[in-house]
Amino acid sequence: MHATLPLLEHTTFPALRRRALQTLQVNLGYVCNQRCQHCHVNASPDRTETMDSATVDTVIEVLRARQIKTLDVTGGAPELNVHFRRLVVAARALGVKVIDRCNLTILFEPNQETLAEFLAEQGVTIVASLPCYSLKNVDEQRGKGTFEKSIKALQRFNELGYGKGGTLEMSLVYNPLGPSLPPPQATLEADYKRLLGEQFGITFDHLYTLANMPIQRFGSMLVSKGQFTGYMKLLRDNHQDANLESVMCRDTVSVDYNGALYDCDFNQMLGLPTAVPAALSGKKARLNVSDLLITDLDQQPIRIADHCYGCTAGQGSSCGGALV
Numbered sequence: 001m002h003a004t005l006p007l008l009e010h011t012t013f014p015a016l017r018r019r020a021l022q023t024l025q026v027n028l029g030y031v032c033n034q035r036c037q038h039c040h041v042n043a044s045p046d047r048t049e050t051m052d053s054a055t056v057d058t059v060i061e062v063l064r065a066r067q068i069k070t071l072d073v074t075g076g077a078p079e080l081n082v083h084f085r086r087l088v089v090a091a092r093a094l095g096v097k098v099i100d101r102c103n104l105t106i107l108f109e110p111n112q113e114t115l116a117e118f119l120a121e122q123g124v125t126i127v128a129s130l131p132c133y134s135l136k137n138v139d140e141q142r143g144k145g146t147f148e149k150s151i152k153a154l155q156r157f158n159e160l161g162y163g164k165g166g167t168l169e170m171s172l173v174y175n176p177l178g179p180s181l182p183p184p185q186a187t188l189e190a191d192y193k194r195l196l197g198e199q200f201g202i203t204f205d206h207l208y209t210l211a212n213m214p215i216q217r218f219g220s221m222l223v224s225k226g227q228f229t230g231y232m233k234l235l236r237d238n239h240q241d242a243n244l245e246s247v248m249c250r251d252t253v254s255v256d257y258n259g260a261l262y263d264c265d266f267n268q269m270l271g272l273p274t275a276v277p278a279a280l281s282g283k284k285a286r287l288n289v290s291d292l293l294i295t296d297l298d299q300q301p302i303r304i305a306d307h308c309y310g311c312t313a314g315q316g317s318s319c320g321g322a323l324v
Contacts (some may be wrong), residue, residue: 007228008306011180012236015245016261021292023252025072025265025319026051026059027051028081030257033067033109047076051257055289056083058259060090062292072252072319073267074101079115092122100126101319104153105146116153120160126170127208127319128154130192130219154202163204171206172319179222179231181238181314182209185322208321211235213266235309243316246323249302253292261287263302265319266310272303 029050059260063071071091078084078101093100100119107115119126130150154170157163163170172192176182189207198200212218212232222228253274254262262268273286280287287295318322 001217002220002223004215004223004228004307005272005305007223007232008214008270011304011306011308012310013304013306013312015303016244016249017248018249018297018300018302019251020298021066021068021251021253021296023067023070023248024059024063024255024289025074025086025252026255027074027257027265027268028076028078028084028087030076031080032035032076032103033039033080033106049257050081051083053083055257055259058290059255060087060094062289063091063096065293066097070097070099072099074103077103077106077109078111079106080109085118088118088124092124097125098122099127102126102128104128104130104150105296107153107156108149116156116160120157120162120168123167126162126168128157128158128170128172129206130154130172130174151200151202152265154196154204155200158201158203161275163202165205170204171208171321172204174207175208175212175302179212179227179234180195180321181234182211182317185209187257206321208319209315209317210319210321211313211317213307213310215266215307216269216289232306232309233249235313236306238313239309240312240314240316240324243312243323244316246316247308247311247319248320249311252319253297255289259289261289265308267303267305270305270307272305275301275303 030047031050032044032047062068088098091101106112157170160168174188185207188209192207214220214222214228219228222231231268249263252264254265254268256262261274262272263274274297276287277285277300279295280291311317
């Protein structure tokens with residue numbers, strides 16, 4: 001696989017500083033039942049990295065001590081971590097909103113037969129990846145048979161009350177198939193709702209459009225095809241200063257499976273850790289989630305590189321979809 005960080009380190013991206021911490025995005029490990037072409041985590045069934053019990057305990061303590069509003073759980077397939085359900089139950093007991101970044105097909109894996117019911121009982125918000133509403137495009141990007149399983153999973157969530165405008169929120173995520181910017185989010189959402197409703201009787205709350213990041217598996221593919229430079233030019237040429245106010249790294253911190261802190265999930269995959277505050281300078285080389293019990297990241301500089309243009313190009317892109 002081609003390393004993309006050397007191609008991204010030199011950047012003209014504007015300097016950013018963090019605001020008060022609102023969301024803890026926790027990567028429970030890189031193990032996944034899928035191997036998607038666009039995956040910026042390079043997750044797969046072959047990966048073994050997974051968050052241990054002690055680190056999960058620390059995450060729960062940080063949620064309690066810092067009164068974090070949102071726990072955004074991701075992977076890999078986060079549900080494959082043996083501590084996933086314990087973490088969800090603990091967070092919900094603290095009144096924390098929990099978002100599960102679900103790939104949908106996980107519902108059909110061994111020992112996941114009750115997963116949908118568990119998520120509904122806990123009132124977990126589902127953010128589900130469905131990069132297209134056609135079988136051909138989804139299976140091309142995510143593997144043969146993925147579309148059919150994804151549709152069945154969405155129908156099961158609908159049966160449990162998800163995606164109907166009530167308290168059980170379910171949103172879908174779209175990624176372009178190649179090196180292009182996502183189409184307008186509102187227009188594509190209308191198409192998704194119409195086609196999935198007409199063909200499969202599926203309803204959902206929102207569609208989030210995300211630009212593909214030029215890192216890990218997708219970035220390596222761009223390098224192999226000679227498209228990396230062109231894609232980066234597309235991102236830079238479409239940068240919008242107005243999106244800087246809403247990028248997720250301003251009030252979210254990413255936690256990897258070892259507990260290390262990053263300004264975003266993309267920086268995590270590039271190995272760019274969160275800057276160490278002056279109060280801890282000289283005492284440690286990098287921050288761990290346990291440090292959030294004793295230090296504040298507000299106004300800390302955000303680590304940037306050229307991939308950051310992926311979040312500010314066009315309508316903008318974040319884990320919550322378009323920014324404008």
